[in-house]
Amino acid sequence: MVALLETKVQDTSTNRTFKLLSQSLPLHVVVPGTGQGGGLWICWDPQAIKVDLLHNSSQHVTLTLTFQDDPSSMAILTVVYASPNWLQRRHLWETLSQWWIDYFSQPNRTPWLLIGDVNCILVRSEKRGGLDFIQSPAVRDFQNFTITCSLTDMGFIGQPFTWSNMRSGNSRILERLDRGFASENWFVLFPDWFLHHLPRIGSDHCPLLLAKTHTPEPRQRLFRYENMWHKHPLFENWALTQWPTLRGHLMDKLHGMSSSLSKWNQKTFGNILSELTRIQNRIQGIQTSPSYQHSHFLHQLERDLLTQHALKIHQVNEFWAQRARVTWLSQGDRNTRFFHTAAKILHRKNRILSIIDDQGRTLLNQSDISDHCHQYFYSLSTKSHIPTKTQGPSR
Numbered sequence: 001m002v003a004l005l006e007t008k009v010q011d012t013s014t015n016r017t018f019k020l021l022s023q024s025l026p027l028h029v030v031v032p033g034t035g036q037g038g039g040l041w042i043c044w045d046p047q048a049i050k051v052d053l054l055h056n057s058s059q060h061v062t063l064t065l066t067f068q069d070d071p072s073s074m075a076i077l078t079v080v081y082a083s084p085n086w087l088q089r090r091h092l093w094e095t096l097s098q099w100w101i102d103y104f105s106q107p108n109r110t111p112w113l114l115i116g117d118v119n120c121i122l123v124r125s126e127k128r129g130g131l132d133f134i135q136s137p138a139v140r141d142f143q144n145f146t147i148t149c150s151l152t153d154m155g156f157i158g159q160p161f162t163w164s165n166m167r168s169g170n171s172r173i174l175e176r177l178d179r180g181f182a183s184e185n186w187f188v189l190f191p192d193w194f195l196h197h198l199p200r201i202g203s204d205h206c207p208l209l210l211a212k213t214h215t216p217e218p219r220q221r222l223f224r225y226e227n228m229w230h231k232h233p234l235f236e237n238w239a240l241t242q243w244p245t246l247r248g249h250l251m252d253k254l255h256g257m258s259s260s261l262s263k264w265n266q267k268t269f270g271n272i273l274s275e276l277t278r279i280q281n282r283i284q285g286i287q288t289s290p291s292y293q294h295s296h297f298l299h300q301l302e303r304d305l306l307t308q309h310a311l312k313i314h315q316v317n318e319f320w321a322q323r324a325r326v327t328w329l330s331q332g333d334r335n336t337r338f339f340h341t342a343a344k345i346l347h348r349k350n351r352i353l354s355i356i357d358d359q360g361r362t363l364l365n366q367s368d369i370s371d372h373c374h375q376y377f378y379s380l381s382t383k384s385h386i387p388t389k390t391q392g393p394s395r
Helices: 016-024 087-103 136-147 184-189 235-245 250-268 272-287 297-326 336-349 367-380
Strands: 002-005 027-031 039-046 049-056 060-067 070-081 112-117 178-183 193-197 208-213 355-356
Touching: 002 070, 002 112, 016 039, 027 049, 027 060, 039 060, 039 070, 060 087, 070 184, 087 136, 112 208, 178 184, 178 193, 178 208, 184 297, 235 250, 272 297
Parallel strands: 070 112
Antiparallel strands: 002 039, 027 039, 049 060, 060 070, 112 178, 193 208
């Protein structure tokens, strides 16, 4: 699927670019331009994807996508070309917000992806050059839209700015005007899809490429202290007894303690997600038993299992809350789905998909990234001075 924005083309029947595009991507949705601006084309291959038009205007097209290789996977795609006029943009955000309330505010809603030229930045770091960034009504309109619709910035791989005024020297202005946002369930169902900023060639905007990027999991699972451990009644005495038995220097003892903690966790807690499922299955078995109504034994067993279930639910919530790094919810809040989604998004943001080495080359291969990072930190450990400047990763 390909989307072209600001085509400025009123009649596609005589347009050479559109004819060439249609040869390989025969189906399309077209929003005509005015001749001075606007215009939006979306073309796709029906062999790869089934598309239904849901809604469109001069500033956006919203489609339902069904992938032919997996008909059960569906998504909503909104491609936007937001007007340079902020009052017209406000109308776009209000329209999409109301549509989201009508269409998406339902349980088990379809994942939503919004992508395109939003003609607005959200924070100071998304602009370089020109007048200082201000929290204008246009910025607040866009922020309110993303909050109302529960959309999360997809992030990007590549250069940080997608638009240039194409001037030189101190007159050059760079901004991140083109971007992608997605609903929470998009990140859960499509965790390996990332947005790339491609080189800006022949245009003042960068092309955006949404592509599936495979990132292998770390080869060794990292040790993590679990917050739920210290709430176990036997944990403190076990830890106080275990520590004196360890030998060696501090790092050796810490390594030994982490190994002992992992074994203690497996023995004491096990797999809490599997254990929760097992308890739920036992409760269901009791409640569907023919003897359930008159059996005091089953009633007592049910009460015991419900107590265990409440404890496991608390442990699962702590497990996901720790991984989501959520600290602002009160102690009594229980929303495992929220924690799980937040952890998924954080895990996605923590991936290093590309870095720029000291020669200015972009490394995308995971093996090259790993080797470069190892060599970089090894070289730091062998130098007698601390460098004044380091090249950080680009995500």
